[in-house]
Amino acid sequence: MAKASRIIIFLFLFIFLPVVAHAATLSLSPDTGSFEVGDRVSVRVIASSSTSLNAVSGTVSFPTSLFTVESVSKAGSIIDFWVTEPSVSKASGTVKFEGVALGGFNGSSGTVATLHLRAAKTGSAKLTFQSGQILANDGAGTNITGTLAGATYTIKPASPKPVPIPEEEIEPEVTQPSPSLQAPEIMLGSKYGAGAIIGTSIHGKVQVLITFVARDGVKIFIAGISDNEGGFGIIVPTSLKRGVYTVSAVVIKEDKTNSDPSNTIVVSVGSIFSDIGWEVSLLIILLVLCILYLLLRIHTHLKDKGPRSPIPTKEEMRQAEETIRKSFKALQDDVTDRSRGIINPVERANIEELKKDINSTEALLEKEIKSIGEERK
CATH class of the missing domain: 1.20.58 (Methane Monooxygenase Hydroxylase; Chain G, domain 1)
Incomplete structure (x- = not known):
């Protein structure tokens, strides 16, 4: 009996410890603070992970009665290819972002985007993540999302300021080039006996980004590299949840010049496991x-x-x-x-x-x- 118990305990440790170690976090920094009406508040969206990540997406909600969003900055971001440019909905009080770190990000934490807010009214303001996702740079787009940590700020009445305090300058934006390359073509095939996305392109030795979109809108990104002739074959990840996905691809050069999305195909993958x-x-x-x-x-x-x-x-x-x-x-x-x-x-x-x-x-x-x-x- 003791031997069986030891085996079970070992297996629990074998399974659970890697899971805990690989959990990633999306957070807001600073997570607390006290400001006055009229102050500009810069809030960074931080991705933290003990394993290499390749894609981050999320929606941050803010109270429109207490804050206005002046801009969303990509300066200093770990993301170098934006699938969806950061955008603000003033009506719903949300900021959305979705991007990929080509080649993966290996640091323990990094800035995804910076929200520049303006305190408009006194009160207690909570900023939360309506949604958030971090994918591992493991070739399978494994979802390693753990905690989504928001922030709470106190806004007080403005106090008299005898000498104006200059505001911090906002770093200039890095503009992502508009699509200009010829789009690749893809089809469902096989590679090493497994289902794969097979594609052709006129661009050799460039980054290939495959996007799987589930019926509920969740996206999984898989990166690869085309061969000298522009061909590529990327195996459909077995980690995908069961369901039907629409799949497309773009090619991206080192200078971030990219193509429009390829043709779209539909694949059915996954099992109950x-x-x-x-x-x-x-x-x-x-x-x-x-x-x-x-x-x-x-x-x-x-x-x-x-x-x-x-x-x-x-x-x-x-x-x-x-x-x-x-x-x-x-x-x-x-x-x-x-x-x-x-x-x-x-x-x-x-x-x-x-x-x-x-x-x-x-x-x-x-x-x-x-x-x-x-x-x-």
Whole structure:
């Protein structure tokens, strides 16, 4: 029993520690502050990750009654290709951005964009992320988003200022070139026996950015490089959630000159395991193997001892049940943690179905353990 317990504990550490280490954060800086009516407030959107990232997107919400947005700056950004230029909706009080760090960003944290606000009225203002996503630079567009951390500011009445304080100068914007290259053409094919986006272009040795757009609007970006003749083949990531995606591609030169999007194709990918993530899928498989090992040990013990041999003690059976119970509780807790923040109804339904399956499997295994004990009486 002790050996089985040690194996299960090791597997939990093996699965969970990498997940915690790779979680990325989108935050606002400063996260708190006190300002006066009329002050300009510069708020940076920060992406933090312990692993290389390649794409960041999000929507920041601000109270229009307390702040106005004067501009959104891309100066000093870790993003060097903007899929969607940062934009402001004054009516809804939101700022949207979506871009890619070509070649990946390997620093621990970096600025995505800077919001230049003007304090308009006294009060307590909360800036929050309506949505946010950080993708890993792993060739599969793995979603490594962890925490979305907003900010809270206090705006006080303006105080008399005998000497005007010069405002900080805003860095000049870096303009992204308009599309001028000939767009590539793509089709669905195969590479190394797996589904792949196969494309042709007249531009050799340039960056290729593939965009997968799900039915709910979520985008996944995969980067690659064309060969000398302009051809490319990028494998469809197995990490994509189950569903139908529209796919397009653009080519980008070193000077950020880029093309219009290619033709659009539709691909259907994924399985129920991709809906819950590879970590949970792998954990389920490993947990089942451990439990099978546990049952096999009990069966072998009984068989080797013979029909007249001493039966397992109540303590041994209790330990077996307790091991299974703790293992499934840890699995349930992990699934619950991962379901927080999921608003897609299909994903939530899949998570709830998974929880039911876990409960059913746990009940069956506990029943099997008890029946083994009964057979030896």
